Amino acid sequence: MKKVKLKIPATVANLVCGFDILGMAVHDPYDEMEFRLLNTPEIIIRHTDSFGLPEEPSGNVAGIVLLKIQEYFNLKSGFEVIIHKHIKPGSGLGSSAASAAGAAFGANILLENKLSKEEMVYFAMFGEELASGVRHADNIAPCIYGGITLVKSINPIDIIPLNSPDLFVTAVHPQVEVKTSDARQILKKNITLKSAVEQWGNIAGLVAGIQKNDFPLIGRSLNDVIIEPIRSILIPKFDEIKTRSLQLGALGGGISGSGPSVFMLSEQEETAEKIAQMMKSVYDEIEIASPVYVSKINPTGIQIVEEN
Numbered sequence: 001m002k003k004v005k006l007k008i009p010a011t012v013a014n015l016v017c018g019f020d021i022l023g024m025a026v027h028d029p030y031d032e033m034e035f036r037l038l039n040t041p042e043i044i045i046r047h048t049d050s051f052g053l054p055e056e057p058s059g060n061v062a063g064i065v066l067l068k069i070q071e072y073f074n075l076k077s078g079f080e081v082i083i084h085k086h087i088k089p090g091s092g093l094g095s096s097a098a099s100a101a102g103a104a105f106g107a108n109i110l111l112e113n114k115l116s117k118e119e120m121v122y123f124a125m126f127g128e129e130l131a132s133g134v135r136h137a138d139n140i141a142p143c144i145y146g147g148i149t150l151v152k153s154i155n156p157i158d159i160i161p162l163n164s165p166d167l168f169v170t171a172v173h174p175q176v177e178v179k180t181s182d183a184r185q186i187l188k189k190n191i192t193l194k195s196a197v198e199q200w201g202n203i204a205g206l207v208a209g210i211q212k213n214d215f216p217l218i219g220r221s222l223n224d225v226i227i228e229p230i231r232s233i234l235i236p237k238f239d240e241i242k243t244r245s246l247q248l249g250a251l252g253g254g255i256s257g258s259g260p261s262v263f264m265l266s267e268q269e270e271t272a273e274k275i276a277q278m279m280k281s282v283y284d285e286i287e288i289a290s291p292v293y294v295s296k297i298n299p300t301g302i303q304i305v306e307e308n
């Protein structure tokens, strides 16, 4: 039976001001997934990592996506999936989205490209719903389309792939637990018109900056007056990391997804590396283990490693 192996990138959702609508794929870290089409209608999920994630299909984000695809097409065949997870769950680096988007992408290949990209996003969102209680596509879309994406709407699905500026991304993952579902619960349900206007200006500026490769405009638009002031309280040393990154020459940055990871964008690799060292030393000082990744924006998204 047909087999395929995929490499699925981590993603930075929200891009600071674009809560639930903007996201970016990076090169590192990434997950790997191997898929096999089965003659019987079973869904088998196996993990080779030690994160202790559920392997029961209805409890695993990849499994739920495959169950929905199987049900929709009334398939007589099933799927075996082996997940090599390197993106730690609950990191804010799109761990759940990688499994969900990878499942939709892998199934699509085994099913001879039955699905459009919009349909892959549609099915993958069932995985995000399982992980966080809410359907959102800001991590899934950049996985599937690559680069930076704008989720104009999820109903109907309307994804706008944006430009992929040649920028370096430094991301640190302080090992404190922040569940997306909890990080959504603490947000205010209402905002003032003044804040909304400021945020619209930032989002529009950021999208214009991305499309025009205008790095200073990107930098001054990476500003969030609605979500960051609330969520940053959950992230130790957030203000220090941000202030010192800007002093070292970062264009800007903030919370990655719902946190606790924090990311910064830089024009030069040297700046990105200096920021990485600073992030590491800040968390070493308070004895919080914190993997740091220096990477670039990933214009391709999910990649096929092997197909036969």
Ligand SMILES: Nc1ncnc2c1ncn2[C@@H]1O[C@H](COP(=O)(O)OP(=O)(O)OP(=O)(O)O)[C@@H](O)[C@H]1O
Residues within 6 Å of the ligand: 013, 053, 054, 059, 060, 061, 062, 083, 088, 089, 090, 091, 092, 093, 094, 095, 096, 097, 099, 130, 131, 132, 139, 178, 179, 180, 181, 256, 257, 258, 259
């Ligand atoms: N295959 C899977 N990969 C990752 N998480 C999974 C998977 N299956 C189930 N989960 C559950 O999803 C939750 C992790 O999702 P969560 O959205 O909190 O983290 P994240 O994807 O790293 O963050 P973010 O969406 O902010 O980038 C955990 O409760 C985990 O048990």
Ligand SMILES: N[C@@H](CCO)C(=O)O
Residues within 6 Å of the ligand: 013, 014, 019, 020, 021, 132, 136, 138, 139, 180, 183, 184, 257, 258
């Ligand atoms: N937009 C989502 C991304 C995390 O999954 C959030 O910030 O809650």
